[in-house]
Amino acid sequence: MKRITGIGQYVPADSPVHRLDAAAKIGVVAAFTVSLFMLDGSQLSGFVGLALLAAAVVTATAISRVPVRAVVRGLKAVAVIMALTIVANALRWQPADALARLGPLAVDGAGLRTGVFFAMRIMLLVTGTSLLTLTTSPVQLAGGIERVLAPLKLVRVPVGDLAMTLTIALRFIPTTAEEAERIMTAQQARGASFDAGGPIARARAYAPVLVPLFFQLFRRADALATAMEARCYRGSEGRTRLVDSRMRPVDWVTMLVASTLLIATGWLL
Amino acid sequence: MALTLTQVACEYAAGTSLASVALSDVSLTLEVGQLVVVLGSTGAGKTTLLRAAAGLLALSRGTVDVDGRPASGARARRGAVGLVFQRPEAQFFSLTVEEDCAFGPRNLGRRPADALDDARGALAAVGLDPDVFGPREPWSLSGGEARRAALAGVLAMRPRYLLLDEPTAGLDAAGRDAVCAAVERARADAGVLVVTHDADVFLGGADRVLVLRDGRTAFSGDVPALLDALPALAEAGDVDPPEIPRALMLARRRGFAPGGALTLDVEAAADTLVAARRAAAGGAR
Numbered sequence: 001m002k003r004i005t006g007i008g009q010y011v012p013a014d015s016p017v018h019r020l021d022a023a024a025k026i027g028v029v030a031a032f033t034v035s036l037f038m039l040d041g042s043q044l045s046g047f048v049g050l051a052l053l054a055a056a057v058v059t060a061t062a063i064s065r066v067p068v069r070a071v072v073r074g075l076k077a078v079a080v081i082m083a084l085t086i087v088a089n090a091l092r093w094q095p096a097d098a099l100a101r102l103g104p105l106a107v108d109g110a111g112l113r114t115g116v117f118f119a120m121r122i123m124l125l126v127t128g129t130s131l132l133t134l135t136t137s138p139v140q141l142a143g144g145i146e147r148v149l150a151p152l153k154l155v156r157v158p159v160g161d162l163a164m165t166l167t168i169a170l171r172f173i174p175t176t177a178e179e180a181e182r183i184m185t186a187q188q189a190r191g192a193s194f195d196a197g198g199p200i201a202r203a204r205a206y207a208p209v210l211v212p213l214f215f216q217l218f219r220r221a222d223a224l225a226t227a228m229e230a231r232c233y234r235g236s237e238g239r240t241r242l243v244d245s246r247m248r249p250v251d252w253v254t255m256l257v258a259s260t261l262l263i264a265t266g267w268l269l
Numbered sequence: 270m271a272l273t274l275t276q277v278a279c280e281y282a283a284g285t286s287l288a289s290v291a292l293s294d295v296s297l298t299l300e301v302g303q304l305v306v307v308l309g310s311t312g313a314g315k316t317t318l319l320r321a322a323a324g325l326l327a328l329s330r331g332t333v334d335v336d337g338r339p340a341s342g343a344r345a346r347r348g349a350v351g352l353v354f355q356r357p358e359a360q361f362f363s364l365t366v367e368e369d370c371a372f373g374p375r376n377l378g379r380r381p382a383d384a385l386d387d388a389r390g391a392l393a394a395v396g397l398d399p400d401v402f403g404p405r406e407p408w409s410l411s412g413g414e415a416r417r418a419a420l421a422g423v424l425a426m427r428p429r430y431l432l433l434d435e436p437t438a439g440l441d442a443a444g445r446d447a448v449c450a451a452v453e454r455a456r457a458d459a460g461v462l463v464v465t466h467d468a469d470v471f472l473g474g475a476d477r478v479l480v481l482r483d484g485r486t487a488f489s490g491d492v493p494a495l496l497d498a499l500p501a502l503a504e505a506g507d508v509d510p511p512e513i514p515r516a517l518m519l520a521r522r523r524g525f526a527p528g529g530a531l532t533l534d535v536e537a538a539a540d541t542l543v544a545a546r547r548a549a550a551g552g553a554r
Contacts, residue, residue: 182354183359183360185325185354186352186354186357186360187360187372188325189323189325189351189352189353189354189423190360190372190373190376190422190423190426191348191372191373191376191377191426192372192376193376207362208360208362208372209362211361211362212359212360212361212362215359215361215408216359
C-alpha cells in the first residue's frame with residue numbers, strides 16, 4: 001500500500017541549517033520569497049537573479065545534509081502546474097514572430113521565455129520553502145511562527161493560541177495518515193477495493209474510509225480538548241515555556257546577512 | 270480444510286535502517302471448527318501474524334495456504350478469511366447497523382436482499398436481535414454491542430477462517446462474555462484464530478495455543494501442555510497466567526501442593542488443594 005507522506009516532511013539531521021533558530025529561518029525564507037517576486041522575467045537580469053537564487057537553494061540543501069530526493073519530491077506535486085504555466089504562456093493565437101506553428105496556434109519566443117521564467121519561479125518557491133519544513137521540526141516551527149507573530153499580540157491577536165493550534169495540527173498529520181491507512185486495511189478486509197472502476201467508483205469507494213476517519217478525528221479532538229482543559233490549559237495567557245528558545249547572535253547574523261543578500265539580488269537584478 | 274502458515278517470516282521496512290524483524294519461522298495450522306489462541310507480550314508479533322495470515326503483508330519467507338492452495342494477496346483470500354482488527358467498531362460508516370454489516374457481503378457480489386439476510390443472520394449469531402439492533406445507528410451502541418456488531422460485519426461474509434485481534438480489549442465483563450459466546454458460536458462453521466491478552470477468557474475452549482516471543486514461537490501445543498509450561502512462560506513475561514492456575518502457582522511457590530497439576534477448572538483446582546491439605550494433615554499425623 002502507498003504510504004501517505006507529505007511534501008517537505010521533517011528530516012532530522014545535525015547540520016548548521018537544522019540548528020539555526022526557526023524564527024531566523026522563517027525570516028530568510030520570507031526574504032527569499034520577496035526576492036523571487038522582485039525579479040523581472042522580461043529582462044535577462046531576471047534569469048541571472050533566478051540562477052543566483054537557485055544557487056542559494058542548492059548551497060542551503062548541501063549544508064543541510066537533507067537528501068536531494070526529499071527536496072525534489074516536492075516538485076512532483078507542482079510539475080503539472082509548471083508544465084501548464086509554460087504551455088499557457090508559450091502558445092499564442094497567430095503571433096507575429098513564431099518559433100513553431102501548429103495550425104493557427106504557435107509558440108512565441110517572448111511567451112516561451114515568460115513561461116519558463118514563471119515555471120522556474122514556482123520551482124524555486126517550492127524547493128526553497130520546503131527546505132524550511134525539511135530542516136525544522138514541527139514544534140520548533142510552531143514556536144518560530146509564534147515569535148515571528150509576537151508583535152501582533154499588541155493588537156489582541158491570539159498568537160499563542162494560533163501557534164498551539166498549528167502545533168497540534170502538525171502533530172496529528174502522521175497520526176491521521178496512520179489512522180486512514182488502518183481504516184483502509186480494515187475495509188479491505190471486508191472486501192472493499194480502492195483501485196477498481198472508474199474515477200467516480202473510486203471516489204465512492206472512499207466513503208467507508210472518510211466517514212469513520214472524520215468521526216474518529218472529531219472524537220479525538222474532543223478528547224484532546226477535555227484532556228488539555230483537565231490540565232488547566234485556558235489559552236496562552238500566563239503560560240511559560242519548557243524550552244525557552246531565543247535568537248542567538250549567530251541566528252541574528254545569519255538571518256540578517258542572508259536576507260540582505262537575497263533582497264539585494266531581487267532589488268538589483 | 271485448513272489455513273496453514275509454514276515457516277513464515279516477516280520484516281518491516283526491509284533493507285532500510287529502520288528494518289525490524291516482526292516474525293521469524295512461525296508455523297501454524299487452523300482447521301475449520303478449531304479455536305487457536307495466540308498469546309504473547311506486546312510487540313511479540315501477534316498482530317503481524319494475523320495480518321500475514323490474512324494476506325495483508327508481504328512475507329519475507331514462508332507460505333500461507335488456504336485449503337491447500339497457496340493464496341497470495343488479500344484478494345485471493347476474499348471471503349475465505351475474515352479479519353477483525355482491534356477496535357473494529359471504529360470502522361462503522363453506514364447509517365444503520367444492518368447496512369454496515371451488509372457491506373462485506375455486497376463487496377463479495379451478493380445481491381442486496383441476500384446481503385441483508387446475511388447481515389441479519391450474523392447479527393443474530395453474535396446475540397444481537399436483528400429487529401432491535403439492525404435499524405439502529407452504529408454510533409448509538411454500547412461498547413460491547415458495537416464490538417459484536419463489528420464482528421457480525423465480518424461474520425456476514427461467512428468466512429471459513431475468522432481471525433480476531435484482541436476481540437475483548439477494553440470491554441467490561443458482560444461485553445467480554447458476549448463476545449466470547451459469539452466466538453464460540455462462530456466456531457460451528459469456521460476456524461477461529463484469536464490474538465489476545467485475555468488468556469482467562471479464551472483458553473478454556475482452545476484446541477491449540479501459540480505463544481510468541483520477539484517474533485518467534487516460544488510455545489506451541491494444546492492447553493494441558495501450556496499449563497505445564499505456564500510457570501516458565503509467566504516467568505519470561507510472555508503470558509499473564511489466568512487466575513486459577515496463578516493461584517495454584519502461588520500456592521506451589523509457598524510450598525503447598527507441589528505435586529498437583531495446574532488447571533483452568535475451579536473444581537479441579539479445589540480438589541488439588543484439598544488433596545494437598547489432606548496429604549499434609551496425614552503426614553503430620
